[in-house]
Amino acid sequence: xxxxxxxxxxxxxxxxxxxxxxxxxxxxxxxxxxxxxxxxxxxxxxxxxxxxxxxxxxxxxxxxxxxxxxxxxxxxxxxxxxxxxxxxxxxxxxxxxxxxxxxxxxxxxxxxxxxxxxxxxxxxxxxxxxx
Numbered sequence: 001x002x003x004x005x006x007x008x009x010x011x012x013x014x015x016x017x018x019x020x021x022x023x024x025x026x027x028x029x030x031x032x033x034x035x036x037x038x039x040x041x042x043x044x045x046x047x048x049x050x051x052x053x054x055x056x057x058x059x060x061x062x063x064x065x066x067x068x069x070x071x072x073x074x075x076x077x078x079x080x081x082x083x084x085x086x087x088x089x090x091x092x093x094x095x096x097x098x099x100x101x102x103x104x105x106x107x108x109x110x111x112x113x114x115x116x117x118x119x120x121x122x123x124x125x126x127x128x129x130x131x
Contacts, residue, residue, distance in 0.1 A: 012103035019099060019110035025123060030105035033131070034067045034078045042081040075104055085130045089123055 016022050027033070036058055043054035061067065067074045067081075079086070079102075086102055093100040096119055098111045107123070109115060 007103070009103050009106055012101050012106060012108060015101050016099065016108055016110035019112055021111045021113065021115050023109045023115045023119060025107045025109075025120060027105040027107075027127065031067045031069045031074060031078060034081045036062050036065045038081050039067065039077060042077075042083075046080055046083065078104070082130065085127060088126050088130075092119075092122055092126065 039062055040054055040058040043049045043057050044051065047054075049057065061071070061073050061077050063071075067078055089107065090100050093109060096109070096111065096116060097113065098109045098115060098119075101108050109119065
């Protein structure tokens, strides 16, 4: 739900109202973790830009080497930079029979059954593997 018009942390939460069990997580210092090198790599690998264009785009959307919090482009850029991470988390969640939604770095997991305490550890392992 990141970067979509009319979506917010509230609409992200509302998708889970039908479930009895809910777990939330966020990624600390999320924008800061999207360093210039990762953003540059995203432009090349995800959007298939030529190196010179990817460099220019990286310079346009970063400030002091990271994505600035509050910039209109930052929500979308940080999502695409970490798209693989969120896909891996989404695949993991299927093993727990959970519903997963994301708003920037706020992840919400919900289920009709209790959610295993292992989930947080497994998400942390996936995140660490992407650093």
